[in-house]
Amino acid sequence: MTEVLLGKSLLELTDWVQEKGQPSYRGKQLYQWLYQKGARSLLDITVFPKQWREDNQEQDIGRSHVDYFNTAHDGTRKYLLKLKDGLIIETVGIPSSKRLTVCVSSQVGCIMNCDFCATGKEGFTRNLKAHEIIDQILTVQEDFKQRVSNVVFMGMGEPLLNLPEVIKAVKSINKDIGIGARFITISTVGLPKKILELAQYQLQITFAVSLHASNQQLREKLIPSANHYPLKQLLADCREYVNITRRRITFEYILLSGVNDLPEHAQELAQQLKGFQTHVNLIPYNPISEVDYQRPTPERIKNFVELLEKNKIAVSVRYSRGLEADAACGQLRSKKKLIDRL
Numbered sequence: 279m280t281e282v283l284l285g286k287s288l289l290e291l292t293d294w295v296q297e298k299g300q301p302s303y304r305g306k307q308l309y310q311w312l313y314q315k316g317a318r319s320l321l322d323i324t325v326f327p328k329q330w331r332e333d334n335q336e337q338d339i340g341r342s343h344v345d346y347f348n349t350a351h352d353g354t355r356k357y358l359l360k361l362k363d364g365l366i367i368e369t370v371g372i373p374s375s376k377r378l379t380v381c382v383s384s385q386v387g388c389i390m391n392c393d394f395c396a397t398g399k400e401g402f403t404r405n406l407k408a409h410e411i412i413d414q415i416l417t418v419q420e421d422f423k424q425r426v427s428n429v430v431f432m433g434m435g436e437p438l439l440n441l442p443e444v445i446k447a448v449k450s451i452n453k454d455i456g457i458g459a460r461f462i463t464i465s466t467v468g469l470p471k472k473i474l475e476l477a478q479y480q481l482q483i484t485f486a487v488s489l490h491a492s493n494q495q496l497r498e499k500l501i502p503s504a505n506h507y508p509l510k511q512l513l514a515d516c517r518e519y520v521n522i523t524r525r526r527i528t529f530e531y532i533l534l535s536g537v538n539d540l541p542e543h544a545q546e547l548a549q550q551l552k553g554f555q556t557h558v559n560l561i562p563y564n565p566i567s568e569v570d571y572q573r574p575t576p577e578r579i580k581n582f583v584e585l586l587e588k589n590k591i592a593v594s595v596r597y598s599r600g601l602e603a604d605a606a607c608g609q610l611r612s613k614k615k616l617i618d619r620l
């Protein structure tokens with residue numbers, strides 16, 4: 279891939295403009311236009327000399343193009359972004375009273391193939407570069423004409439399988455775009471050694487682990503990779519993460535009716551999480567067409583919540599937003615393919 283500007287630090291941009299024959303103060307201008315004003319091309323940067331902009335207009339800044347979007351009644355907007363090589367990724371902008379959250383992808387596709395997840399059904403193509411992650415936030419910010427307040431790595435892909443680029447993106451989102459690390463969430467299904475590798479970076483981010491099951495047997499049924507990573511080891515690594523970073527972990531638990539939402543599962547989950555100062559996010563299943571799980575009734579969800587609360591576990595139920603626009607995670611991409619085929 280040719281050199282792109284997005285993802286570079288102020289220092290690197292200053293070096294770059296100097297190499298291109300400009301005085302060093304232009305580095306700061308370029309930095310502001312890239313990260314704050316959302317320039318898409320050097321031609322946009324009107325403070326630069328016209329001739330220089332024209333001479334360098336072919337320079338790739340690193341922005342994607344919105345290929346398609348869809349807006350739900352609640353204002354949630356799902357985008358398909360076209361990357362330089364023509365591949366398509368999904369990004370979601372989720373507005374709430376004062377916040378604007380962006381759900382970003384870290385990979386094109388996903389190798390994990392969790393049974394209930396649409397992304398895995400299409401296989402894995404490649405890792406995203408840091409600038410392709412940063413671009414997703416700038417795109418949503420530009421479209422909503424509002425600053426993004428929160429970023430969650432809950433789009434396509436498994437962030438811990440693309441750690442160097444994800445870390446680079448997180449640092450830039452924090453330092454260059456200006457979003458507090460605490461407002462950036464990395465979510466993982468959990469991979470051997472990777473949680474501790476992440477801990478070593480000592481980021482002040484929010485860390486979420488997709489647990490989804492209260493015992494090993496059940497977890498293996500839902501998440502193929504659980505075979506190679508026993509729940510016991512995963513939870514031990516999570517404890518070590520807390521020791522190293524002194525930060526709490528959020529556990530995510532998808533609720534699949536009759537599969538993992540029985541009272542005994544809630545009790546077992548509470549047992550497993552003993553000793554963690556944690557928060558559990560329950561995610562009622564979003565139906566995808568490839569499998570026939572059911573979302574539990576409100577009554578079953580309420581029972582599950584109450585049982586966890588009885589065991590002194592902080593819990594919230596996170597309904598996915600914008601469902602009527604295009605169902606669950608990863609679904610927009612498959613639907614668009616269908617439309618294109620018509």
Ligand code: SAH
Pocket residue numbers: 392394395396431432433434435436437465466467487488530532561562563564565566606607
């Ligand atoms: N690979 C990472 C991040 C991507 S998925 C991870 O597994 O955490 C983000 C969250 O959405 C995960 O908790 C995932 O299990 C959940 N998810 C995926 N498909 C879903 C569906 N159909 N319904 C509800 N949640 C889903």
